[in-house]
Amino acid sequence: MQETQIIREPIAYEKVPTRIFPNSEEASKAVANEIAELIKTKQKAGQQAVLGLATGSSPKTVYAELIRMHKEEGLSFKNVISFNLDEYYPMQPDAIQSYWRFMKEQLFDHVDIEPGNFHIPDGTVSPSMLAQHCQDYEKKIKDAGGLDFQLLGIGGNGHIGFNEPGSLENTKTRLMMLDQSTRAAAKTDFGGELTKVPKKAITLGVAKILQAKRIVLLAWGERKAPMICNAVEGTVSAQNPSSYLQKHPNALFVIDEAAGSGLKRMKTPWLVEDVKWTNSMTKKAVTGLSIGLGKSVLKLTNEDYNDNGLSDLLASSGNAYDINIDIFNQLQRTITGWPGGKPDADDTHRPERALPKKKKCLIFSPHPDDDIISMGGTFQRLVDQGQDVHVAYQTSGNIAVSDEEAHRFLEFVIDYNKGFNVENKETLETYKDAIDYLNNKKDSELDSPTVRLVKGIIRKGEAKATCRLVGIPAENVHFLDMPFYETGRVQKNPLGKEDVKIVSALIEELKPQQIYAAGDLADPHGTHKVCLDAIFESLKELRHKNYMKDCWVWLYRGAWAEWDIHEIEMAVPMSPNQVMQKRMGIFKHQSQKDGVVFQGADSREFWQRAEERNQGTAKLYNDLGLAEYEAMEAFVRYHF
Incomplete structure (x- = not known):
C-alpha cells in the first residue's frame, strides 16, 4: 500500500487498521498496486496467487486499474486463481445482474487469466444440489491453498459478501436469505422493481472469509459511513458482520473521506x-x-x-x-435571499457579488430532475430576481423510466396517429415493435434503441414542463445527452473526451457569471460523480479564459444528504409558499413518482426527501441561534 497517497495514518485506538484517502480513485490504485505486487511476487516464486474477489460498485475502479496495468505494464494473470464471494440465486450467468457476467465484463475478459482459473458460485444449480455445491466451493479454495488475498465491499447494513446481519462468525458457504434493505439497494440493477430482485443468494461464509491471509475492505461514500464507524470503533457484533474483521490479524479498511466521515478522527479530530x-x-x-x-x-x-x-x-x-x-x-x-447577488447592496459580507446586477447563471443538472429537487427554491429566486438563467440537463435519464411508463406513451402515439389518420406506417410499425419488445423483454436484455428514445423523450418533456413552471424560456433549456450515460444499463461508460467537450462548449458559448453543479457524491461511481468530473475537467480547460475570472461555481447536493453546517457558504431561505412551488415543480416529473425506478432504500418520494432535508437545514440554523425559516437550500463554493 502506497503510504504517500494516504491522508490519515491509522489511529491506535481504532480496532481495525483503517486508511483514509482523498477519493476512491487514489484508494483503488493503492489497492490494485498491492494486488499486483502479490501476483508478481507469487510469479517469481513459481506459485499461484489465490484471490478472493468482490462485486458491486466499490471494486470497479480497482479492476479498471488492474486492467490498465495488464495492458500498459504487462501485468500477467496467468498464475491467478480467483474465487468470487457470492451470486444471486436463482440467476442465469448471462443475465445483466449476474455476478458471472459482472466479473467477465469488469475484469476477466480484459486480462489473460486462464478460463478455468476463475470461480463464481453457480446461480443455476438445482436446490437439491445446493448444499453439495457450497461444500465443493469451499473445498476448491482449500485445494488451491486458501485465499492469499480477499477483497471485500460493505453493504449499507454491514454485510460482507451476502452474510447479512445475524450471520455468525463460524458460518460456512451457504444459501442466504437477503435482507430487505439489501434487496432495496439492489433495485437499481433490476429495473427499479423490487419484485425482480432475488430473495436469496449463495455466499462465501464468514468463517472462510476470515481464513484469508490478507483482507482489504473497500468503502466509498457517506452512505457507508455509519457502518464503517460501527465496524472500526464499535464492538464485534453479528448485527454488523464487517465488525468480525476486528478479529483478523491482517485486515485493512481502505475508505475515502466521505465513508470515514463518522470516525472520531474525522468528525472530532481535536479529541484524537x-x-x-x-x-x-x-x-x-x-x-x-x-x-x-x-x-x-x-x-x-x-x-x-x-x-x-x-x-x-x-x-x-x-x-x-x-x-x-x-x-x-x-x-x-x-444566509441570503439573493443567490444571484443583491443589486446596489454592500456585498462585503454577502455570499455573492452585487455586480453585475444581471448575471448569466448556468445550472447543470445530472438528471432531468436534479435541478428542481436539489435547488428548486434557488432556481425560482434566480428567475424571479431577473437573472438570465440557463439549465443544462447533462443526461437523458432514460434508464430511470419504467417499462410500463414507456408502454403507455408508445400506445398514446399509436392511438394519436390512428385518431388523426396519420399515414406513417413505418413509424407506427416501429412503435408497435417497441411495445412487442417490452411485452417479451427478458431480464438479460437491454432496452431497444426505440424504447430508450421514448424513455428519454418522456424525461425531456418533464424537464421542459418544470422549466415552464419556473419561467425559463425554451431557448435557455439545453439537453446535452452526454455519451457516457447512453449504455442502456445502470453501468455507464467512463467519462470520455466527448463528454467534457460537450460541457466545455456550452460554458464557452454562454460565458456565465454563475455555475451551479451537483456536488452530491454519495455514490462515487454514480452519474452525479461523472457529471461533476466533466464540469471540473471543463473548468480546468477554460480557467485561463478572461470571462472565467468573473465566474463563480456553487455546488448543491441531491435529495440524499446535505452539506454539513460548517461547510455551508450560502444558504437560501424559503417561505412556505416557495416550498409548495418547489413541490409543484417536482410533481412535473411524473415518471419519477409512485414507484420510481431508482428510489433506493428510502421509501419517501423525492419531493418528501427534498422538503424534509430543506426543513432540516432551516431547523439546524434555528437551533444554532439564527432566524427561523420554513426551509433552506445550501451551497458550497468551488474554487477552480
Missing part, C-alpha cells in the same frame, strides 16, 4: 490529536458543540468548551464569548 485551529476547524468544532449540547452558539460558555475537549481552542483563540460572536456572524452571513 492536536489540530491546527483554522477557521474551518473552529467553525466545525463550535457548531458541533452547539448541536451536541442543544444550546445556541451564543449561549456556549468557557465551561462548555473545557468540558468537551476544546480547552485548546480557548487557549489559542480567546474566550468563549469572542469565539461565539465570530462563528455566529459567519453563520449569519451565509
Whole structure:
C-alpha cells in the first residue's frame, strides 16, 4: 500500500487498521498496486496467487486499474486463481445482474487469466444440489491453498459478501436469505422493481472469509459511513458482520473521506490529536458543540468548551464569548435571499457579488430532475430576481423510466396517429415493435434503441414542463445527452473526451457569471460523480479564459444528504409558499413518482426527501441561534 497517497495514518485506538484517502480513485490504485505486487511476487516464486474477489460498485475502479496495468505494464494473470464471494440465486450467468457476467465484463475478459482459473458460485444449480455445491466451493479454495488475498465491499447494513446481519462468525458457504434493505439497494440493477430482485443468494461464509491471509475492505461514500464507524470503533457484533474483521490479524479498511466521515478522527479530530485551529476547524468544532449540547452558539460558555475537549481552542483563540460572536456572524452571513447577488447592496459580507446586477447563471443538472429537487427554491429566486438563467440537463435519464411508463406513451402515439389518420406506417410499425419488445423483454436484455428514445423523450418533456413552471424560456433549456450515460444499463461508460467537450462548449458559448453543479457524491461511481468530473475537467480547460475570472461555481447536493453546517457558504431561505412551488415543480416529473425506478432504500418520494432535508437545514440554523425559516437550500463554493 502506497503510504504517500494516504491522508490519515491509522489511529491506535481504532480496532481495525483503517486508511483514509482523498477519493476512491487514489484508494483503488493503492489497492490494485498491492494486488499486483502479490501476483508478481507469487510469479517469481513459481506459485499461484489465490484471490478472493468482490462485486458491486466499490471494486470497479480497482479492476479498471488492474486492467490498465495488464495492458500498459504487462501485468500477467496467468498464475491467478480467483474465487468470487457470492451470486444471486436463482440467476442465469448471462443475465445483466449476474455476478458471472459482472466479473467477465469488469475484469476477466480484459486480462489473460486462464478460463478455468476463475470461480463464481453457480446461480443455476438445482436446490437439491445446493448444499453439495457450497461444500465443493469451499473445498476448491482449500485445494488451491486458501485465499492469499480477499477483497471485500460493505453493504449499507454491514454485510460482507451476502452474510447479512445475524450471520455468525463460524458460518460456512451457504444459501442466504437477503435482507430487505439489501434487496432495496439492489433495485437499481433490476429495473427499479423490487419484485425482480432475488430473495436469496449463495455466499462465501464468514468463517472462510476470515481464513484469508490478507483482507482489504473497500468503502466509498457517506452512505457507508455509519457502518464503517460501527465496524472500526464499535464492538464485534453479528448485527454488523464487517465488525468480525476486528478479529483478523491482517485486515485493512481502505475508505475515502466521505465513508470515514463518522470516525472520531474525522468528525472530532481535536479529541484524537492536536489540530491546527483554522477557521474551518473552529467553525466545525463550535457548531458541533452547539448541536451536541442543544444550546445556541451564543449561549456556549468557557465551561462548555473545557468540558468537551476544546480547552485548546480557548487557549489559542480567546474566550468563549469572542469565539461565539465570530462563528455566529459567519453563520449569519451565509444566509441570503439573493443567490444571484443583491443589486446596489454592500456585498462585503454577502455570499455573492452585487455586480453585475444581471448575471448569466448556468445550472447543470445530472438528471432531468436534479435541478428542481436539489435547488428548486434557488432556481425560482434566480428567475424571479431577473437573472438570465440557463439549465443544462447533462443526461437523458432514460434508464430511470419504467417499462410500463414507456408502454403507455408508445400506445398514446399509436392511438394519436390512428385518431388523426396519420399515414406513417413505418413509424407506427416501429412503435408497435417497441411495445412487442417490452411485452417479451427478458431480464438479460437491454432496452431497444426505440424504447430508450421514448424513455428519454418522456424525461425531456418533464424537464421542459418544470422549466415552464419556473419561467425559463425554451431557448435557455439545453439537453446535452452526454455519451457516457447512453449504455442502456445502470453501468455507464467512463467519462470520455466527448463528454467534457460537450460541457466545455456550452460554458464557452454562454460565458456565465454563475455555475451551479451537483456536488452530491454519495455514490462515487454514480452519474452525479461523472457529471461533476466533466464540469471540473471543463473548468480546468477554460480557467485561463478572461470571462472565467468573473465566474463563480456553487455546488448543491441531491435529495440524499446535505452539506454539513460548517461547510455551508450560502444558504437560501424559503417561505412556505416557495416550498409548495418547489413541490409543484417536482410533481412535473411524473415518471419519477409512485414507484420510481431508482428510489433506493428510502421509501419517501423525492419531493418528501427534498422538503424534509430543506426543513432540516432551516431547523439546524434555528437551533444554532439564527432566524427561523420554513426551509433552506445550501451551497458550497468551488474554487477552480
